[in-house]
Amino acid sequence: MILNFPFITMVLVTIIGLCIILFRKNLLKVIMGISLIESAMNLFIVALDFKEGGIAPIFTLAPLEPGVEPAAAASAMVLPVPQALCLTSIVIAVATGALMLSFAMLIYRKYGTLDISKISRLNG
Amino acid sequence: MRTITKVIPVIILLAFFMAMAASFDFGRPFQTAMDDYFIEHGQEQVGTNNIVTTIVFDYRGFDTLGEASVLLTAVLGVGLLFRRFSKGEEDEAAEEEDWQEVAER
Amino acid sequence: MRMSKIVTITADLLPPFILAFGLYVIAHGHLTPGGGFQGGAVTATGLLLMIVAYSYKDIAKAIRQDRFKLYESLGLIIVIGVGYIAFLYGATFFTNWLVNTPLPFGTYVPFGPNPGDLNTGGTMPLYNIFVGVEVFCGLTIVVLYMLSGLEEGEGSS
Numbered sequence: 190m191i192l193n194f195p196f197i198t199m200v201l202v203t204i205i206g207l208c209i210i211l212f213r214k215n216l217l218k219v220i221m222g223i224s225l226i227e228s229a230m231n232l233f234i235v236a237l238d239f240k241e242g243g244i245a246p247i248f249t250l251a252p253l254e255p256g257v258e259p260a261a262a263a264s265a266m267v268l269p270v271p272q273a274l275c276l277t278s279i280v281i282a283v284a285t286g287a288l289m290l291s292f293a294m295l296i297y298r299k300y301g302t303l304d305i306s307k308i309s310r311l312n313g
Numbered sequence: 314m315r316t317i318t319k320v321i322p323v324i325i326l327l328a329f330f331m332a333m334a335a336s337f338d339f340g341r342p343f344q345t346a347m348d349d350y351f352i353e354h355g356q357e358q359v360g361t362n363n364i365v366t367t368i369v370f371d372y373r374g375f376d377t378l379g380e381a382s383v384l385l386t387a388v389l390g391v392g393l394l395f396r397r398f399s400k401g402e403e404d405e406a407a408e409e410e411d412w413q414e415v416a417e418r
Numbered sequence: 419m420r421m422s423k424i425v426t427i428t429a430d431l432l433p434p435f436i437l438a439f440g441l442y443v444i445a446h447g448h449l450t451p452g453g454g455f456q457g458g459a460v461t462a463t464g465l466l467l468m469i470v471a472y473s474y475k476d477i478a479k480a481i482r483q484d485r486f487k488l489y490e491s492l493g494l495i496i497v498i499g500v501g502y503i504a505f506l507y508g509a510t511f512f513t514n515w516l517v518n519t520p521l522p523f524g525t526y527v528p529f530g531p532n533p534g535d536l537n538t539g540g541t542m543p544l545y546n547i548f549v550g551v552e553v554f555c556g557l558t559i560v561v562l563y564m565l566s567g568l569e570e571g572e573g574s575s
Contacts, residue, residue, distance in 0.1 A: 192339055192340070193334060193335060193337055193339050194339075195339065196334035196335075196337050196339065197331070197334050197335075200327075200330040200331055200333075200334045204323065204326065204327050204330070207323060207326070208323060211323070212319065236339070237342065238342055238348075239339065239340055239342070240340065240341070240342065241340040241341070245451070246352060246364040246365060247363050247364065247365075247450070247451065248356065248363075248364075248530070248531050248532065249362040249363070249450060249531070249532070249533065249534040250533060250534075251531040255531065256530070257530060259352075259353040259529060260349075260353070262352065262353075262530075263345075263348075263349040263353055264349075266352055266364075268345060268348040269348060269351060269352070269365045269368055270347065270348055270351070270368060272365050273365055273368040273369045273373065276369060276455060277376055277377070277380045280380050280383070280384060280455060283384075283387075284383050284384055284386075284387035285387070287387055287560050288390055288391065290564070291390075291391050291394050291395070291567075292394070294564070294567055294568070295394060295567075353529075356528070357526075357527065357528070357529065358514075359514060359517060359539075359540055359542070360517045360518070360524070360525065360526065360527045360539055360540050361448035361449070361527070361539045361540075362448065362527070362532070362538075363447070363449060363450065363451070363453075365451070366447055366448055366453050366542065366546075367542070370453075370454075370542050370546075371540075371542065374501075374512045374545075375512065377549075378497070378498070378501070378512075381494055381497065381549060381552060382494070384552070384553065384556055385491075385494055385552070385556065387556075387560075388559055388560055391560050391563050391564070392559065392563055394567075395563045395564070395567040
């Protein structure tokens with residue numbers, strides 16, 4: 190059980206982010222909770238491709254022997270594909286976070302408060 | 314919403330996620346055929362030493378194009394929200410509010 | 419609203435080192451960990467340090483916002499253009515048309531660990547540089563817009 194430490198951390202951070210979204214009334218704290226869930230998902234993607242005793246998938250000054258076979262090098266390196274997918278996920282989290290914070294600024298300018306139980310003028 | 318309606322789904326989700334996290338095999342990935350192909354043929358087909366960058370920009374370059382467009386659209390959206398109204402647009406916004414008050418009466 | 423004396427002195431001394439490190443991460447994207455997106459974010463941090471330390475009115479006169487918007491759009495257009503040039507060689511969109519040819523960036527790399535050579539990589543250094551320019555200008559524009567919205571909001575309400 191102790192060996193699965195990254196996955197247990199991911200589950201705890203997701204549940205904490207979900208509790209923040211459900212139980213808090215300030216709009217900025219809800220936005221922080223959404224950002225926590227996105228960070229936990231990035232950690233989950235990167236933790237899926239780890240090999241015990243592996244090295245980084247980069248050939249510049251790598252600690253391999255000079256006359257190494259391709260199959261032996263491929264079994265000593267960590268998988269590179271989930272790391273590339275995590276890059277895209279981080280950039281999308283930045284873009285949506287910037288738009289959410291701009292909306293929060295405009296809501297405060299129009300309503301004068303950031304309490305989500307008072308911002309309900311859409312009900313006519 | 315009452316508090317008990319919010320607490321029960323969180324407890325159910327916590328138990329389910331913990332059972333799933335304890336059953337993963339950390340350190341032995343399941344299938345590695347595609348990644349082995351990328352590591353063996355990345356240097357002679359693309360000519361770089363960094364395999365992660367060849368996947369981001371050469372083997373899966375179309376996703377990177379979409380991601381750069383998402384970044385541009387987000388900057389465009391923020392610039393649209395914070396623009397300064399010229400004199401004609403402010404008078405139009407005031408006229409719309411007057412019509413709404415007349416319609417309510 | 420200016421920050422205290424310690425923050426302004428630090429913001430005077432640090433930006434050249436941060437900018438140099440960011441440009442190094444962008445340029446060596448095909449040899450070391452890094453690339454376009456990461457290097458662009460590091461370079462934007464070097465400029466944002468100056469914007470945050472001084473008040474908005476001092477900085478808005480020194481940075482020309484029209485040029486930054488132009489460079490951001492030009493970066494994305496050139497990335498799509500480099501992908502279009504592959505049509506001249508009879509291949510599909512986004513093919514690497516510079517690898518294993520006598521043009522610049524076209525040296526052959528055999529399999530195995532080696533100390534890196536900057537002349538390799540095909541079209542990837544071009545992608546790295548222009549995506550880095552786009553990310554750098556985009557992040558600076560977002561922070562400048564948010565600061566200008568703050569000033570106008572305090573003045574009106």
